[in-house]
Every structure is written in structure tokens, then in C-alpha cells.
Amino acid sequence: DSGVTQTPKHLITATGQRVTLRCSPRSGDLSVYWYQQSLDQGLQFLIQYYNGEERAKGNILERFSAQQFPDLHSELNLSSLELGDSALYFCASSAQGFGNTIYFGEGSWLTVV
Amino acid sequence: SQQGEEDPQALSIQEGENATMNCSYKTSINNLQWYRQNSGRGLVHLILIRSNEREKHSGRLRVTLDTSKKSSSLLITASRAADTASYFCATDARGGADGLTFGKGTHLIIQP
Numbered sequence: 001d002s003g004v005t006q007t008p009k010h011l012i013t014a015t016g017q018r019v020t021l022r023c024s025p026r027s028g029d030l031s032v033y034w035y036q037q038s039l040d041q042g043l044q045f046l047i048q049y050y051n052g053e054e055r056a057k058g059n060i061l062e063r064f065s066a067q068q069f070p071d072l073h074s075e076l077n078l079s080s081l082e083l084g085d086s087a088l089y090f091c092a093s094s095a096q097g098f099g100n101t102i103y104f105g106e107g108s109w110l111t112v113v
Numbered sequence: 114s115q116q117g118e119e120d121p122q123a124l125s126i127q128e129g130e131n132a133t134m135n136c137s138y139k140t141s142i143n144n145l146q147w148y149r150q151n152s153g154r155g156l157v158h159l160i161l162i163r164s165n166e167r168e169k170h171s172g173r174l175r176v177t178l179d180t181s182k183k184s185s186s187l188l189i190t191a192s193r194a195a196d197t198a199s200y201f202c203a204t205d206a207r208g209g210a211d212g213l214t215f216g217k218g219t220h221l222i223i224q225p
Contacts, residue, residue, distance in 0.1 A: 002155060033213070043156075043201065043215035090155060101146070102213060104155040 003027065004105035006091050012111045018079040021108045025072055025093030031055070032074040033094075033102060034066055038087040049074055050096075081112045117145075117202040117216035125222040132189040134219040136202030137182075143205045145178055147187050150199045150218070159187075159200075192223045 003026035013019055025032050034046040036059075045058035049068035060066075063081075068074040078085060092104045120135045136145070144163045148156040162169045162178045162185065169176045175188040189196055199218040 002157070004155075035215075042217045045213060045215075088153070092156075101158050101161055103158065104148075106155040107153075109153075 002103040002105060004091055004093050004103050006089075006105035006108050008108055009106065010109045010111075012113060013081060015081055015083060015112055017081050017112075018077065019081065019110065021076040021078070021089050021091070021110075023074045023076070023091030023093075023105060025074070025091070026103055029093035029095055029103070030072065031094045031096060031102075032068050032072070033092040034060075034074070034076050035090040035092065035104075036087045037090060037107070041087075043090075046076070078110070081110075083112050086110055086112045117204050117214060119200065119202055119216040119219040121219060122217070123220045123222070125224060126192060127224050128192055128194055130192055132192050132196070132221055132223075134187045134200050134221070136185045136187070136216060138185075138202075138204045139183065140204075142180075145176075145185050146203045146205070146213070147174075147176060147185075148201045148203060148215075150201065152198075156201065189221075192221075194223050194225050197221060197223045 005024040007022045030051045033048045036044045046060040047066050048056040052068050063079050066076045088107045090107045092102045094100045094102045117136050117138045146161045147159040150156045160171050160176050162176050173190045178185045199220045201215045201218045203213045203215045
């Protein structure tokens with residue numbers, strides 16, 4: 001158990017819909033990261049927050065947004081969903097930023113039908 | 114962008130044998146990390162090696178880093194069936210703007 005908690009574990013939704021994925025980082029970790037894993041693209045870095053502020057941005061679509069709240073939990077919002085958004089979405093956390101060990105949650109499986 | 118590339122894509126060996134996986138990357142890095150992922154599960158951190166280190170050990174794992182060749186290797190000795198998983202290298206590029214970048218992984222199968 002990494003200490004990173006993600007909900008929901010599985011989600012099935014229709015195209016055009018909007019979903020929110022939630023992440024609680026390890027106790028004391030200030031950095032939260034979101035990754036998307038799909039068969040064709042592999043593991044793609046989406047975005048990083050550090051202590052509530054956006055720190056780094058990767059291949060995150062404009063239809064996707066994220067935030068980190070004062071209690072350090074984070075949410076990833078996916079809107080206008082398309083079939084190609086079906087993937088495993090991981091949240092990860094670390095004590096500081098990159099350069100330190102990053103601990104991953106078990107992921108949220110999103111299926112868009 | 115895919116910074117790290119693992120090789121081979123898949124590897125099948127007998128239990129007890131050693132398994133070696135390689136990773137190549139393109140730009141200068143601060144550190145390189147190896148992760149394991151069991152099917153459909155989260156990634157588990159195995160080992161981190163910094164750019165000024167050449168070799169690191171953790172239990173049955175041995176990682177080497179050659180920054181001149183921009184490559185790393187992960188050796189698992191005396192493999193066990195439980196080592197069956199996908200193994201990823203991840204790099205933290207200098208500047209960190211691209212985040213921790215993962216390769217596509219090596220799928221390791223240990224035959225009992």
C-alpha cells in the first residue's frame with residue numbers, strides 16, 4: 001500500500017459526459033501528479049501540483065483540468081469525454097517535487113462508451 | 114514525449130535465472146528511477162539512481178547508469194514467479210518541465 005488513495009476505482013460513462021477523479025496523497029506529501037496510461041500511448045504525464053499551485057504541465061488536454069485543495073487532496077476533471085479517453089488514470093505523490101521518489105495510487109479505470 | 118525506451122519489450126525466462134532490462138533516454142537527467150507494475154495495478158517504486166551515481170543495489174536488484182551513453186540497466190537476480198510484471202524506467206529531466214517521463218516498459222514473464 002503506497003498510501004495514495006484514488007477514487008473511484010472503476011468508472012463507466014458515456015461520450016460527452018464529465019467525470020471527476022479524486023486523489024488523496026500520502027500523509028505529508030505536498031506534490032501531487034496525474035498520469036494517464038493507455039495501451040497505445042503508454043504512461044503520459046498530465047500535470048503536477050505542489051502545495052496547491054500548478055508546478056508542471058504535460059500532455060493534458062484542454063478538456064481536462066485539475067486542482068489541488070488546501071488539504072492537499074487533488075481532483076482531475078475530465079469533460080466532453082471521448083472514446084479515446086478510456087484509460088487508467090493514476091495519481092501519485094511525493095514529499096517535494098521531481099527528484100524524489102514518487103508513490104503511485106492504484107489508479108482509476110475510466111471506460112467511455 | 115517518451116524520454117525513456119526500455120529494451121526488450123518482452124522477456125520470458127525460467128525461475129532462478131537473472132533478468133536484465135535496459136533503458137535508453139535522450140536528454141540530460143537529474144535522476145533515473147525504475148518502477149514495477151503488476152497487471153492493471155499501480156506502479157511500485159523500485160530504485161532511484163542519481164546522475165552522479167553509477168551503480169546501486171537493493172536486495173536482488175542492481176541498477177547501473179551510464180550518463181555518457183544515456184542508458185541504464187536493471188538486473189533482477191535469482192528471479193521468482195512473483196517478479197512477473199512490467200518494468201518501467203522513468204527520468205526526471207534537467208529542468209523538470211516535462212515531469213517524470215516513463216518509457217513503454219519491459220514485460221517480464223518468469224516461467225515456474
